[in-house]
Amino acid sequence: MTQHSETMLQETASQATTSPEKTQPVNVAILGAGDIAHAMATTLNGMLADERYAGLVRPYAVATRNSKERAQEFANKYGIPVAYGSYEQLYEDPQVDLVYIATPHALHADQAIACMKHGKAVLVEKSFTANAQQARRVLEVSRDTGQACVEAIWTRFMPSRKKLVELIDSGVIGEVTDVSANLSYPLEHKARIMDPQMAGGALLDVGVYTINFIDMMTPDYHLDRLNSVASFTSTGVDQQSTTAMWRSKPGKPTVMATATSSTLSVGTRRGMVMGTKGYMIVTNINNPEKVDIYNNQHQLTDSITLNEGQITGYEYQVVEAAKARMNGEIEAPSMPHADTLRVMEIMDSIREQWGEVYPFER
Template sequence: MSERNGTHSGTVNVAILGCGRIARHMAQTLRGMSQDDRYADLIRPYAVATRSDEARAREFADQYGFPHAYGSYADMLADPEIDLVYIATPHALHADQAIACMTAGKNVLVEKSFTANERQAQRVLDVARETGLLCTEAIWTRYMPSRQLILDAIESGAIGTPRQVYANLSYPVSAKARMVDPAMAGGALLDVGVYPINFIAMAFPDARIQRTISSCTLTDRGVDEQFSATFWLDNGVSATIDSSMVSVGSRQGVIQGDNGYLIVENINNPERIDVFDKDHRSVNTIDVPEQITGYEYQVVSAAHAILEGRGECTEMPHTETLRIMRIMDSLREQWGEVYPFEREMASGTEG
């Protein structure tokens, strides 16, 4: 990426930090974008790094067409050609890794949940402000065209005045070690529960929570296995969400008004929006645009922000990242769920 007259122009070189499942999903996306006329001049799949396994990084790079592979994060961050780092590691590692990237002069796209708690998030965003670099959360639904389609359906008046919302996301993923590890900020909330929370926040962007009631089941290691919560919003809407890491859920988002309702199929990656009248008759089906994987929208937004010299993306501004983290902190407080590193910080023993 070159710099002319104080403004950036050219192609954004993207690196991936981590080689897990979600990193592979991003790699597939970047490869697809590099072969798509809409995005080929904007982004370039450039590098991947593991913590300490160069052979694994090289295998990953060869599979997805990345020209550079690094066997340590430090080696990757020393590469001056990298413009944007996508952080694809467990939640508990995001804060330190994002700060290391920005300290090395790299813009960051940080996988959800942004950090393990609001305190960590604020620390990351303080560094973003100090460095002037882009720092944005990779909660992909925030960047998808379906977000505006849902808002348009609500604002069309087809369902009348919204009064109730229900949103679910549940997957049986407790077999994954990080999901049940409190040291990695495991549990359903930060991994899958974050999506129903964001669904409500996107559907009613100007509303704020007035009251919350929630409950959860904790594992024997002290992380939330499944939970439900009801939020009363200041616009008169009550919103109920649930998530689980031990069951298969409907993945639906249902917004109910006084004249009808709409159903979003798969709030994690919306497939369509079905609108019904008060007599439960289908009145409209709204399809979402075809996509490479759905990850491309957040990459495009991050790339444009970098080229325009912005420190955040409009789709997920820093204030919203902090607000969502604050909501999740408040739920864990109700449940008595505290991560080990939070206890260490509170006792002053954190190294």
């Protein structure tokens, strides 16, 4: 393990220290039982067994929409004490501190609001909501109730983000001029992806990562304009798209950024940050594995591993959401509400250019 990786682990462990406000572990409930819910259950059990996170959280409950049997099956698999066959039963349980919302995009807003009005903090899977209007409504309830509300866009919370920004700030590639990001998976076998009523399509599911990557690599830059094109599935949701964004910051060159996503192809998952002295290539923007640094002669000068020591990668967002709950804060430092809303507004602008409107938005 590198010295940098050891430092990152120490920082993450220090973040998990419990506060005076709550000495007991944060009881985490999972809303939904799909693929991403299984990943979170695996993460929570991994955190229980990891001394860095000892005493911070515990998996407490799982709820499905209308199947106690399915919920119990999930609970048995992961050793979760409580299983509910309806979301309402979970809302009413006073022992739940933090709810991880793992349902389709179109359901996030109402579910997050219900949880917060019942005194629970929420960690809401990406995309946070289906559109910015819903996001504003959710964030308003967070402010009104004082409940923590965090978007679970895991790449924002990973130690790799800090390392990549440090490399850019070091000047190793000079001034940033171009950023590109691709994330594409064959996903059209999934019903929710093809369903307009569930805010399906590539943009909110995988495209959101490309936009977040660009946003993270150009922090404090202003979006001046964007142009976007897309193709659509037979059900009318976006299938493949490319978006060009021009981003500016006083005293810096204007950055040309390109985001590409698809539910049809096997993509490169690659992120690139290009500058006046060289460039960086990030392997897998969805869970950064390494970054290769090249000089102006296209020679590889360094290769840095980025994901050493992680359980699944989801643990970092859990730490920040749990700490927010414990400390009485309504947002997490790695993904504050302003950042969540800004990304949602960008995706609204992209869909507006395409003319893509979900049925419930009409």
